[in-house]
Every structure is written in C-alpha cells, then in structure tokens.
Amino acid sequence: xxxxxxxxxxxxxxxxxxxxxxxxxxxxxxxxxxxxxxxxxxxxxxxxxxxxxxxxxxxxxxxxxxxxxxxxxxxxxxxxxxxxxxxxxxxxxxxxxxxxxxxxxxxxxxxxxxxxxxxxxxxxxxxxxxxxxxxxxxxxxxxxxxxxxxxxxxxxxxxxxxxxxxxxxxxxxxxxxxxxxxxxxxxxxxxxxxxxxxxxxxxxxxxxxxxxxxxxxxxxxxxxxxxxxxxxxxxxxxxxxxxxxxxxxxxxxxxxxxxxxxxxxxx
Amino acid sequence: xxxxxxxxxxxxxxxxxxxxxxxxxxxxxxxxxxxxxxxxxxxxxxxxxxxxxxxxxxxxxxxxxxxxxxxxxxxxxxxxxxxxxxxxxxxxxxxxxxxxxxxxxxxxxxxxxxxxxxxxxxxxxxxxxxxxxxxxxxxxxxxxxxxxxxxxxxxxxxxxxxxxxxxxxxxxxxxxxxxxxxxxxxxxxxxxxxxxxxxxxxxxxxxxxxxxxxxxxxxxxxxxxxxxxxxxxxxxxxxxxxxxxxxxxxxxxxx
Numbered sequence: 001x002x003x004x005x006x007x008x009x010x011x012x013x014x015x016x017x018x019x020x021x022x023x024x025x026x027x028x029x030x031x032x033x034x035x036x037x038x039x040x041x042x043x044x045x046x047x048x049x050x051x052x053x054x055x056x057x058x059x060x061x062x063x064x065x066x067x068x069x070x071x072x073x074x075x076x077x078x079x080x081x082x083x084x085x086x087x088x089x090x091x092x093x094x095x096x097x098x099x100x101x102x103x104x105x106x107x108x109x110x111x112x113x114x115x116x117x118x119x120x121x122x123x124x125x126x127x128x129x130x131x132x133x134x135x136x137x138x139x140x141x142x143x144x145x146x147x148x149x150x151x152x153x154x155x156x157x158x159x160x161x162x163x164x165x166x167x168x169x170x171x172x173x174x175x176x177x178x179x180x181x182x183x184x185x186x187x188x189x190x191x192x193x194x195x196x197x198x199x200x201x202x203x204x205x206x207x208x209x210x211x212x213x214x215x216x217x218x219x220x221x222x223x224x225x226x227x228x229x230x231x232x233x234x235x236x237x238x239x240x241x242x243x244x245x246x247x248x249x250x251x252x253x254x255x256x257x258x259x260x261x262x263x264x265x266x267x
Numbered sequence: 268x269x270x271x272x273x274x275x276x277x278x279x280x281x282x283x284x285x286x287x288x289x290x291x292x293x294x295x296x297x298x299x300x301x302x303x304x305x306x307x308x309x310x311x312x313x314x315x316x317x318x319x320x321x322x323x324x325x326x327x328x329x330x331x332x333x334x335x336x337x338x339x340x341x342x343x344x345x346x347x348x349x350x351x352x353x354x355x356x357x358x359x360x361x362x363x364x365x366x367x368x369x370x371x372x373x374x375x376x377x378x379x380x381x382x383x384x385x386x387x388x389x390x391x392x393x394x395x396x397x398x399x400x401x402x403x404x405x406x407x408x409x410x411x412x413x414x415x416x417x418x419x420x421x422x423x424x425x426x427x428x429x430x431x432x433x434x435x436x437x438x439x440x441x442x443x444x445x446x447x448x449x450x451x452x453x454x455x456x457x458x459x460x461x462x463x464x465x466x467x468x469x470x471x472x473x474x475x476x477x478x479x480x481x482x483x484x485x486x487x488x489x490x491x492x493x494x495x496x497x498x499x500x501x502x503x504x505x506x507x508x509x510x511x512x513x514x515x516x517x518x519x520x521x522x
Contacts, residue, residue, distance in 0.1 A: 020511065021361070021362035021511055021512050021513060022362060022364050022511035023362050023364070023366060023367045023391055024364055024365070024366060024395075024396070024400070024402065024432070024434060025364055025460055025491055025493070026396070026434065026439070026457065027391055027395045027396050028395065028396050028397060029395045029396075064497050064500065065501070066497070066501040066503050066504050067500075067501045067502055067503045070503050093493075093497075094455060094457065094493050095457065096493065096494075098494070098508070102508060121453075124457060125438050125439055125457040126396060126397050126438060129396075129397045157446060157447065160446065196448050
C-alpha cells in the first residue's frame with residue numbers, strides 16, 4: 001500500500017511537471033493564436049485612427065533572454081502613453097517552435113498591441129514556417145494615425161534566393177498604394193543595409209526606394225545588439241538600431257506633427 | 268511567479284495530465300497489488316520458477332543470498348559466437364523529440380542486461396512539419412534496478428540515458444552552410460539534437476520459450492540540449508516548459 005502511494009505520488013508529480021509531448025524540436029505543430037500581426041494591426045489601426053501624435057516602443061533580439069523579455073514587458077506595461085510595441089526580430093535563437101511559443105506567451109502580456117518583424121534567427125530550420133503561421137507575412141505594413149509603418153524582411157542570407165529579400169515588389173506596391181490618410185512613413189527591418197545578412201548588392205537601390213516614401217521619418221532595425229544612430233548613406237535618413245533585450249533597454253519614438261523624438265529607455 | 272500559458276498549451280496539458288493521472292492510478296494499484304501478492308510468497312520460489320534457460324547456452328545460476336537481490340530477476344544471457352550480432356530487443360517509441368513514431372532494435376548487455384543501446388528510425392509526418400521528415404536516433408539506456416512484482420511482472424523504477432536524434436531535410440545542417448561568414452556564425456547544429464531522459468518501465472514476462480520473452484511498457488521525460496541551456500539562463504522558464512513526455516513498448520526477443 002505504501003509502495004503504491006509513493007509510486008502514485010512520484011508519477012503524479014512527474015506528470016504535473018510536463019505540459020505536453022514533443023514530436024520534434026523542429027516540428028511545426030502549433031494550435032495557438034495565429035496571424036498575430038494582422039490581429040494586432042487591426043487593433044493598432046482602430047486605436048490610433050485620427051491621432052496626430054503616435055508614440056511607440058521598439059524592442060529587439062529577445063532570443064533566449066526570456067527573463068529580460070519579461071522585464072521589458074513589465075517595464076512597457078508600466079507606461080500608459082504608448083500606442084504599440086514593435087519587435088524588430090529574433091524571437092527565437094535556434095528557430096525551434098517552443099522558442100516562438102514562449103516568446104509569444106510573454107509578448108501577449110503586453111497591454112498594448114505589438115507587431116513582430118522576422119529576424120535571421122527566426123528563419124533557421126523550420127522557424128520561418130512557424131513565424132509565418134504564428135505572425136503572418138514576412139513583409140507587412142500598417143497605418144497608425146497618419147504614419148505608415150513598412151516592415152520588411154531583410155534577412156537575405158537566410159533565404160538563399162528562395163524569396164525576394166528585400167522584396168522590391170512589395171516595397172513598390174506599398175509606394176504606389178500609399179494610403180491617403182497617411183502623410184508620414186517609417187521603415188522597420190531586422191538587419192540594416194551593409195550588415196552581413198543584407199543583400200548589399202542592392203543596398204543603394206533599397207535606399208533609393210526607402211527615401212522615396214512620403215514624409216519618411218527614420219528607419220529602425222535590430223540585429224546588431226548595440227545602440228546605433230547612423231546616417232548610413234549620408235543622405236539624412238537615420239537608421240536607429242535597438243539593443244538586444246539583454247542590455248535592458250528599449251527605444252521610444254514619438255512622432256508628432258512637427259517631427260519626431262527618439263529616446264533610449266533603460267529598465 | 269505565475270506564468271500564463273497560451274490556451275492551446277493549457278488544453279493539451281490538461282488532457283494529457285488527466286490521462287496520465289488515470290494511468291498512474293492504474294499502474295500504482297497494479298504494482299501495489301503485485302507487491303502485496305509477492306509478499307505472501309517466497310521470493311526464492313519465484314526466482315526459480317521463472318528461470319527458463321534458453322536454447323543457446325545456460326544462465327549463470329547462483330542461489331541468491333538476500334531477498335532484495337532476488338527481486339531483480341533479470342539475467343543477461345549471451346548467444347554463442349556470431350549470434351551475438353542478433354538484436355536482443357525491438358522498440359517502438361512515441362514522441363520524445365525523435366519524430367512522431369520511432370521503430371528500432373537494440374542490444375542489451377551488462378550482468379543483468381542493465382545497459383541497452385538502440386538504433387531507431389522514426390518519421391515526422393507532413394501534417395506536423397513543413398514536409399515529411401525521416402529521423403534517426405541512437406539511444407543509450409541504463410536500467411539499474413528491476414523489482415519483481417509477482418510471477419510475471421517486474422517494475423523498473425528508473426531508466427535513464429541519452430539519445431541523439433538526426434533529422435532529414437535540407438533546411439537542417441550539422442555544419443553551417445558555406446554562405447555564412449566565419450566558422451561559427453550560429454555555432455550550433457540543427458540536424459543533430461542530443462536529449463537526456465529519465466523514465467520508468469513495467470515488464471510483463473511471458474511463459475515459454477517463444478520469440479518474445481517479455482514485453483515492457485515505458486514512459487520517459489526528456490529534454491534537449493538547447494532547452495536545457497535556455498533553462499540555465501532563465502529563471503522564468505519553468506522545468507515543465509522544457510520537459511516532454513514520451514512512451515513506448517519494448518519487446519525482448521529470445522533471450
């Protein structure tokens with residue numbers, strides 16, 4: 001009797017500590033929330049409609065830093081002045097499904113909607129398929145107030161010509177169908193031009209496309225894990241690079257009718 | 268701190284937990300009864316009753332001095348000569364990071380056959396991945412104890428070991444493709460994934476000298492290297508986030 005009770009106790013504890021089975025770390029079996037970017041964009045667009053001032057935070061490169069990501073979410077939740085949060089890529093470190101699931105669980109605790117741009121680590125192995133299922137298209141755009149945000153996949157090294165990276169067709173379509181209610185634009189990406197991930201043969205062509213967008217404010221990126229404020233092409237377009245979350249900081253942008261303000265906030 | 272899980276995880280977890288609790292109740296009642304029955308009998312009798320020398324060679328039979336040792340009925344028998352290359356058992360395993368289902372064979376060795384090395388081939392169907400993948404696993408098991416529970420049952424309270432799983436598909440690599448700058452741009456392999464595991468087994472001994480001598484049901488909890496690394500760096504990551512359940516059947520052949 002004692003034996004059976006002990007056994008039962010051991011087994012029960014063992015079963016409580018597991019949450020499910022895993023067919024393979026790289027399986028794409030996912031039943032959770034899908035198309036997160038599209039759902040959150042709908043929230044952002046409706047909440048910001050008609051606003052003349054847009055305030056948003058940028059976090060980046062949260063891979064395998066779950067503690068710090070949680071702290072970032074808590075720090076952002078303490079604010080009540082931001083409209084949305086932008087994650088400029090690298091949720092997963094190794095492209096494993098559970099890394100995406102864990103990060104999604106943490107980011108879902110944000111009080112404000114968020115969007116996630118694909119990073120090079122998110123493309124590894126079956127990661128890109130999970131990103132697509134969980135967050136949606138690699139290139140997407142949305143309008144918050146009067147600002148058009150164009151979010152691009154720039155991880156050319158990962159796709160080996162299986163995708164157009166950067167996708168000029170998407171960029172041109174965005175340019176041609178620029179919404180009437182928007183008068184400004186912000187370009188966001190994971191890897192900026194002249195990094196090893198970017199297709200640097202088209203860096204200038206990319207910049208020419210970027211510069212053509214109406215009321216271009218600035219570009220924002222991640223990938224480098226260090227804070228940068230660079231005029232990469234010497235043409236006045238500033239690329240702001242957000243630190244990785246382990247450095248416990250986020251970028252805060254306020255776009256007003258007169259221009260924009262940028263601030264690096266530590267937490 | 269309490270973590271909020273996504274709803275799908277909660278649903279799956281609840282279903283699996285309830286199944287396992289039922290299984291645990293069943294297993295513990297069974298084991299409890301068996302031990303109770305065993306307590307009524309002389310364990311020495313059980314030992315001799317169940318000792319059936321095989322066709323090839325004979326077991327090194329020694330009268331056991333104490334009752335505790337008698338509880339472990341396992342005896343490792345060797346085939347003579349070339350027959351040693353014949354696998355001693357076959358296995359089927361569900362999940363465990365080695366595919367949806369894996370099938371294979373292996374060899375046991377050690378005085379009581381407490382070591383086992385398995386080679387498993389598994390698959391990951393297209394519905395659970397981007398496309399169909401084959402998997403190949405080399406598994407090393409250590410099963411230190413076996414507790415005899417009645418005439419035909421034995422409970423193995425601990426199995427542990429590790430396995431390395433390889434997966435097919437061009438999106439995985441062992442060595443990084445040349446397009447990446449430097450020798451260690453990512454510095455990990457996505458194709459080969461080492462896991463460690465602990466588990467338990469329940470073995471049913473069949474009578475006679477048939478092809479299958481005993482059947483073991485086993486379950487395991489496993490974790491892979493990358494997840495263990497992530498757990499080490501993150502207090503917020505629960506053990507339950509990185510440990511996964513798997514189960515299987517082992518058929519002991521001939522010896």
